[in-house]
Amino acid sequence: MINQMSQNNHTPNTFSDAIRELQIGKLMRKSNITKSCGISAYEVLQFLLLLAFQGKNLFRFLNSKHKDQAVSKNTYYRFLNETSYNWSKFLLLLAVKVTTAFATLTRPERVNVLILDDSVIKRNRSKSVELLARIYDHVDHKFQKGFTLLTLGWSDGYSFIPTGFNMLSSANKANRYNEVSDKIDHRTNGYKFRKESMMHKTQAAVLLIKNALKAGVRADYVLMDTWFTTVPMIADILETGMDVIGMVKQLKQRYTYHDKQYNHCIHPIYHSGMDSQESK
Secondary structure (H helix, E strand, C coil): CCCCCCCCCCHHHHHHHHHHHCCHHHHHHHCCCCCCCCCCHHHHHHHHHHHHHCCCCHHHHHCCCCHHHCCCHHHHHHHHHCCCCCHHHHHHHHHHHHHHHHHCCCCCCCCCEEEEEEEEEECCCCCCCCCCEEEEECCCCEEEEEEEEEEEEEECCCCEEEEEEEEECCCCHHHECCCCCCCCCCCCHHHHHHHHCCCCHHHHHHHHHHHHHHHCCCCCEEEECCCCCCHHHHHHHHCCCCEEEECCCCCCCEEEECCEEECCCCCCEECCCCCEEEEC
């Protein structure tokens, strides 16, 4: 692993070896991340990733004394804003490749999980951002202007590999400050991602899980916190063939599992094909 803040001279060579080993160029082509002319998309992405791993800012780099090492800034900004690129597919293909490699390095009995989580991205000073929404922050217990970042990742207990994400707006149109830009081609991946950002959080979460399993990510359980641990959500995940580990909410409900009742202090494991229900 390359240290994010490492500035040594060996970083570029080590980084290049890593992305060649992962066949990043091949994964980019499968995800429609290509350019018809000029500097290749592979070179642009390699440069941007190298900046990130070295802890450098693109804007500052392009205005520094080292700017001769880069191409025109418009090349990078057009690359980052291109709506035809399927970044979700690229991330998923990369995750499959990495997790498959990890599987060869660990014992077969090791338990792997898909971890589902969300966090609020605050944009309280923004006004014109696409799909900016009024969302509820369960940490601060108040509404914020911004987005909900829904993430799904794979873990074997030691490593964590992101497999998918969704920058959620609001499913309720009344809570959205702005809609999708009229300039976005409805045939592009960018428009598809914008439509998915207006899904309900639980629907978007199940979609991330289904996409990961369909792509070839292998895991034994879905691990999630109290917000996601509801009977409908558990039922939807069990239908995918995955088992669920989750902390139930601190409410008056009792959860019946194998003829025993559990309260909020228990972390129940719900297995596909087994009976589990909620009773008051």
